[in-house]
Amino acid sequence: MFIFGHKNPDTDSITSALALSNLKNKLGYNAIACSLGNINKETKYVLDYFNVNKPILLDNVKTQVKDLDYDKVESITKYRSILFSYRKMEANNIRTLPVVDDNKRIIGIVTMKDIAMSLIKGNYYKLDTCLDNILKDLDGKLLIGQNKEINGNIVVISLYHKTLRKESVLDGNSVVIVGDMYEAISTAIESKVQLIILTGGKKIPAKYLAAAKQNNVSIISVNTDTYTASKLINQCNYISTIMKTDNLSSFYENEYLEDVKEELVTNRHSYYPVLDKKGRYLGVLNRLHVLKPNRKKVILVDHNEITQSISGLNEAQILEIVDHHKIGDIKTDEPINFRNMPLGSTCTIVYYMYKEENIEIDKATAGLLISGILSDTLYFKSPTTTEKDKSAVADLNNILNLDLDKYSYDMFKAGTSLENESIEEIFNKDFKEFDEGEYRVGVSQVFTLDIDDVFRRKDDFISYINEINKNRNHYITLLLITDILKNGSYILYKIQNDSILKRAFDIVPSQGVFIDGVVSRKKQVVPKILAEIKDN
Incomplete structure (x- = not known):
């Protein structure tokens, strides 16, 4: 199973995926932590600090040939006899045998029909x-x-x-x-x-x-x-x-099911060899395997909205969702474990899952969990912070013995540096889209201790925001520039009706206006904007 957070992953998204995959593996599952994008500077600091490998980068969860229960039919070499091949097919109740060379590459196919015809016309x-x-x-x-x-x-x-x-x-x-x-x-x-x-x-x-x-x-x-x-x-x-050598059709194990189906429509072969990326034979695929495909098994953390998740999610089997955001639009065909709690961090939920299973938390995992909580709660300054978050941090720090003030500052400093980052990179590192009926809202958030660097490029940011707003047909596109020390955020935006910003935040809208006390996109920004759009 693959465990991953949202696109443009933040620290909570990555650390919760890593910690939960570790828990699942200790419970006997085969879980792989994944990322839906490159990790940011803050997350890199955390992984380096606790010496944890970054998760694998996952592009999509579309069904591939390797996900199908194709037949693992043993191949033969061209030096085997017709009678040997027949006896092998009869003993294993198969009707097709692939013929391979010394490097396991397909050179021919033989079927029961080929053998029968050789007896008649040979x-x-x-x-x-x-x-x-x-x-x-x-x-x-x-x-x-x-x-x-x-x-x-x-x-x-x-x-x-x-x-x-x-x-x-x-x-x-x-x-x-x-x-x-x-x-x-x-x-x-x-x-x-x-x-x-x-x-x-x-x-x-x-x-x-x-x-x-x-x-x-x-x-x-x-x-x-x-x-x-x-x-x-x-x-x-x-x-x-007697083997067939011409017009052989085969599929590579990494090919997507949608492409395989197109081939099956135009090609009337009964069986198709399956090959690895080096062209070596793995097994045999037929139409029945395609009609009843297996799906990739996934667990979502720190999100439950389609727009924030991976490509091909509709083809995957969602086993579980662990999140602390509002309930989104993801649907499943069957009941799943859905743990959604109003806490400051997904890592807090994962921490309590360890406690429920009575699984000991090692130092590396404790470091991941405490970092995710400190990051998402802005070291308890975010209004999303709860007593459960604080209690989890206290317990985890009994394992780690960190100077929390220093560690948090160093983590935020590493993560908020915008040096050598382009406008596009800054905007998209933590960008999410939300829907309210026919209206779509895009909100990007960047935490930084260097506000001056952003405002030196203010006009470039506004120009890019206008471009995103037009290309993605947003009702509003907003960049939230959060100053951790001042405990508030500056905003740059493009909106069809700026009175929505005035009512939502009780401000006089202007590019770069500071909103005191607003640091949480999830709790203080998105709900207010969506509510105002709905009432507009």
């Missing part, structure tokens, strides 16, 4: 295989000779030995099937045939074996009669003699 008189295949397929015993390539014409001896010599039936390309007709066997040895298959399990005098060795003729003994051996011999041919 060349019964040609043999292209190796001695080992014949021994295994006919359950034979090697009397003289060694494994070698056998490529020749099949001759079933029923003629008198003098007739064989007279008609010159045998030569170095012949593979002879014969019973205990010793004169005929002698003639075959003299003709230096490639192979003699002695049927009926008969013994052969030593002189014939000696002559065969001298003439480089291999002899094997089989228990079947001559008729049966002659029926089976051409099935000892290499599978490469």
Whole structure:
């Protein structure tokens, strides 16, 4: 399962995903912490401080071929025989076998139909295989000779030995099937045939074996009669003699289901090999696998709105949501664990989940949790702060023994530096969209101890905000510049009706106006704006 927070992740989003995945793994699940964007400077400071690896970057959770329960059919090489392939397919109740080279790359496909047609339309008189295949397929015993390539014409001896010599039936390309007709066997040895298959399990005098060795003729003994051996011999041919090699269709395991479906519409193959990113064979896919696909399993933290989540979420199976924001628009097909609590941080909720499961919190995880809480509550200055947040921090710090004043200041200082960041980077690092009926609102928030740097680029910020407002069809686009030390925020904006700002915050709207005491987008900004839009 993948556990991740919202797009443009903040510290609470990342640390809660990491801490919850750690909890799930300790409970026996296979959880992977993910990020839906690059981590910010504050989060990097936290991860570096507690020596925690950053989560993997996840682009989408669309269903891929690797998510399907495709058949893990074992492949064969081109040197296996037709009869071996048939027996393998019959034993495993499969109808298709992939043929691969020494590097596990697909070179052909063989089906039960191909084998059946080879029995009906195949060349019964040609043999292209190796001695080992014949021994295994006919359950034979090697009397003289060694494994070698056998490529020749099949001759079933029923003629008198003098007739064989007279008609010159045998030569170095012949593979002879014969019973205990010793004169005929002698003639075959003299003709230096490639192979003699002695049927009926008969013994052969030593002189014939000696002559065969001298003439480089291999002899094997089989228990079947001559008729049966002659029926089976051409099935000892290499599978490469009948496999399909043209117009092979396959899918890579990372291909998306939507693309696979398009291919299935235009291509009528029954089975498709599945390959890894290096083109190596993994298994076989058919249409039934596509009709009932598995979905990626996900847990959402610190958000529950579609616009803030990952691409392809509608194709995933949401197992759980852990959040401290208002209930959004995400829907599920079945009941899930949905823990939504009015606390200052998602990390606070995760902390209490550890307590509920009676799982010990190690120092690294304690560092993640305390950082997420301090970040999202602005070290308890945010109005979203609760006594549960403070209690969690106190308990976690019993594990860590941090100087909270110094750690918080250093964390905020590292995170609020805007040095070498572009207008676009600053605006989008913590940008979220919200809907109120037909109206869409976009709110970005940046915490900084360097307000002067923002206002030096004020006109550029306003220009970018206007562009976003137009391109995304927002009713209002707002940049909240939060001064942690002054415990308030400056705003830059583009809005269709600025009286909404006046009523929402009791201010005279102007670019860069300071709103005292407003530090929480979730609790103090978005609800007021959406309420005013609704009443407008």
